[in-house]
Amino acid sequence: MTTQAAKPPALMRCAGPEHRQFDFWIGEWEVFGGPQGDRLLGSNRIERSGNGCWLVEHWRGASGNHGTSTNAWDAQYRVWRQFWVGGDGVVLRLEGGLQGKAMVMTGELPKNDGGIQRQRISWTPRDDGSLIQQWETSDDDGTTWATSFRGTYRRTTSAAD
Numbered sequence: 001m002t003t004q005a006a007k008p009p010a011l012m013r014c015a016g017p018e019h020r021q022f023d024f025w026i027g028e029w030e031v032f033g034g035p036q037g038d039r040l041l042g043s044n045r046i047e048r049s050g051n052g053c054w055l056v057e058h059w060r061g062a063s064g065n066h067g068t069s070t071n072a073w074d075a076q077y078r079v080w081r082q083f084w085v086g087g088d089g090v091v092l093r094l095e096g097g098l099q100g101k102a103m104v105m106t107g108e109l110p111k112n113d114g115g116i117q118r119q120r121i122s123w124t125p126r127d128d129g130s131l132i133q134q135w136e137t138s139d140d141d142g143t144t145w146a147t148s149f150r151g152t153y154r155r156t157t158s159a160a161d
Contacts, residue, residue: 014052
């Protein structure tokens with residue numbers, strides 16, 4: 001007689017501490033930016049889904065743009081992954097992990113001239129409960145970076161448990 005170990009239920013497989021590293025992003029947010037940091041850029045709702053195995057982002061920009069991402073800990077490769085699809089058709093794949101308190105992910109997008117533009121996005125929680133999202137791009141293989149988006153997230157509701 002052979003016995004096989006039963007696979008743990010999904011709730012157990014996604015209950016490790018790595019799966020909770022990005023939980024600081026969960027919640028309902030208003031996102032502000034601009035020179036004084038007081039211009040409403042949009043709203044973002046982040047929720048846990050799939051038995052706690054991934055986070056889903058629902059972005060609504062004040063200018064009418066929108067997009068959705070799925071974010072998950074890839075235990076096999078020990079890396080966080082994001083799959084973003086914008087309402088403009090842009091698809092962005094990122095991967096990374098915690099660097100100190102910040103979640104930092106990188107990826108690439110093709111440029112019209114056939115080259116590659118590197119992408120780096122960081123989410124940094126702050127002591128007051130807000131967080132900073134900074135999106136940077138590089139056209140020289142990461143030698144220099146330019147900020148293309150910087151937003152301060154302020155909660156409109158408490159984080160989900």
